[in-house]
Amino acid sequence: MSERKPSRLALVGLVAVTVIGGAAFYLSRSGETNASEALDKARASQKLQSLAELNGKAPNHRKLDVQTWNTAEGTKVLFVEAHELPMFDMRLIFAAGSSQDGTAPGLALLTNAMLNEGVAGKDVGAIAQGFEGLGADFGNGAYKDMAIASLRSLSARDQREPALKLFAEVVGKPTFPADSLARIKNQMLAGFEYQKQNPGKLASLELMNRLYGDHPYAHSSDGTAKSVPAITAAQLRTFHEKAYAAGNAVIALVGDLSRAEAEAIAAQVSSALPKGPALPKIAQPVEPKASVGHIEFPSKQTTLMLTQLGIDRDDPDYAALSMGNQILGGGGFGTRLMSEVREKRGLTYGVYSGFTPMQVRGPFMINLQTRAEMSEGTLKLVQDVLADYLKTGPTEKELDDAKRELAGSFPLSTASNADIVGQLGAIGFYNLPLSHLEDFMQQSGDLTVEQVKAAMNKHLSADKMVIVSAGPTVPQKPLPAPTDKPSEQPLGVPEH
Secondary structure, X not given: OOOOOOOOOOOOOOOHHHOOOOEEEEOOOOOOOHHHHHHHHHHHHOOOHHHOOOOOXXXXXXXXXXXXXXXXXXXXXXEEEOOOOOEEEEEEEEOOOHHHOOOOOOHHHHHHHOHHHEEOOEXXXXXXXXXXXXXXXXXXXXXXOOEEEEEXXXXXXHHHHHHHHHHHHHHHOOOOOHHHHHHHHHHHHHHHHHHOOOHHHHHHHHHHHHHHOOOOOOOOOOOOOOOHHHOOHHHHHHHHHHHOOHHHEEEEEEXXXXXXXXXXXXHHHHHHXXXXXXXXXXXXXXXXXOEEEEEEOOOOEEEEEEEEEOOEOOOOOHHHHHHHHHHHHHOOOOOHHHHHHHHOOOOEEEEEEEEOOEOOOOEEEEEEEEEHHHHHHHHHHHHXXXXXXXXXXXXXXXHHHHHHHHHHHHHHHHOOHHHHHHHHHHHHXXXXXXXXXXXXXXXXHHOOHHHHHHHHHHHOOOOOOEEEEEEOOOOOOOOOOXXXXXXXXXXXXXXX
16 A cells, blocks of 8 residues: 555556555566667657647647457457557556455465566576567566556567567466575565554555455455465466466557557467456455554654545546545645645645545545644544535636646656556456547546535545554644644655
8 A cells, every 4th residue: 555645647547556555576677788779769769659749739638549359269459559669568467466366365466476487498587588688678566456467579570579479478378486486475575574664554454454354355465474475386376377367368559560460469478378267356345334443653653544435447436536536635735635734734744535446446545644743633634624525525716727737637648658558458457448538538527516526425425434543652732723834844754
C-alpha cells in the first residue's frame, strides 16, 4: 500500500501497476550494445506521437485505432499500429494476481518473480544477457488482480524475432530453478523484516485485513513470513500451468508493426503458453462494519489510514467518482483535504484520497502522516472534511477547474507507446469498451455538480470508515486554528 501521492491520472490511467499490495521485478538493460544504442537514438530523435508541436493550441489526446481479435488458443489481443518509432511494446496480462493465491499467500508473486530465472539451457544470467544483447527490455510484476510480463524491442526482424523467441520461452516454459527460488525467498523474507520498521506498511496490512476479512484481497500480495518459506517449486509449476494459460491472458501490443506482423507475434506468444481456460472471477467482498484500530509504534509521527469499499473497474460511476475524488483529495494542492489539513493548519506533509477500482470492489482510501500529539484532532478534521464534502458536493468552480486540469493532462495517458500498451492491457483485462478513453473524456466533460455529489454519496459514507493508525500513544494537543499562514509548518518529509 503506497503512501506516495497518486498521479493526476491515477484513476484515469488504466495501468494497474499501482494496485494495492503490488510488487514488481525488473531486468535492467546495460545500454552498451549496438541495438541498445539504436533504441536510445530512436527514442531521442522522434517526437512522442500525442505530444506533437502544439503551436500554441490546446493539447489534444490521440484517438487510438484499436484492433482486436482472439488467437487460436483463446487469448484476447488488442493492437495499435504506431510507426513513428522503430520499436514495439508488448504486455501480457494474466488473471494471476494474489487474489488467486488460495491457501498459499505469496504464490502468485513468487511464480511471477521466477519467470526469468531459468529456461531450458539458460540460467538467469544468460536470459538477462540475451535480452541485453538484443537491446530489449523484459519486465514482470504481480498485483492483486493480475500478473504481467512485458517486452520492449526494436521492430526490425533481426532483433524482433530472437527477442520474441526468448520472451516466449521465459513466459511459457520457465524451469523454476531451486537456487533462484531460495534466493528470491530470502529477499522476500528480508522484506518482511523491513516491514516491521515501517508503520505505514503495518497500518496498511491491518487495514486490508479489517476491510476484506476472509476475502482474497485481504492478504498482501507479498505473502507472509510464514507462508512464503513453505511454497515449493511444484506449487509454482502447478500455478503457472493454470494461471498463465492462454485462455487466461490478454495481449496488448503497440508499435512499428503491420497487422499481419502483430497477428504473427500474438500467435507465437499465445501458442507458447500452457493450454487452458480463463480462471473464474473472484467473488465480491462483504461490506465490513466500521471500526478503529491502532498499532503502537515508536515515532514522532502517526500514520492515519481511512478506507471503505469502493467500486469495481467497470462501474458506470467511474468518471463521476474520479472527478469527485480529484476535488476531495486526489489532486495535491488545492484539494479540500490538502487545503484544510496542510495549507491552513500545517498538520501534514501531504494528505491524499483515491479509489482503486479492481475486478471486484477495490478500496477507497484517505491516508496521511501527522504529528503524533495532534493525531486524534487531525483524524477528526479529516472525517469532518469528508462529511462536509459529501453533504455539500463540489462547487461549480472546483468542478470547472478539475475539468480543465483533466483536459490538459489527459494527452499524457497516450503520450508514448508504453502508456498506450498499459491502457490497452487494462481495457482488455477489465473488458472495457474499446472506446473507453474517449467515453471517459466525454462523460467527464458533461458532469454536473449534482451528478458528482450523487455519485460520491452513492458509494461513500462518512460513518462507514475502517480506520487504522500507527504511532505512539502520547498526550494530545488541540489543533491550531485555520489561517492563511499557519504558525507551524508541515513536517518536511514523511518518516517512512
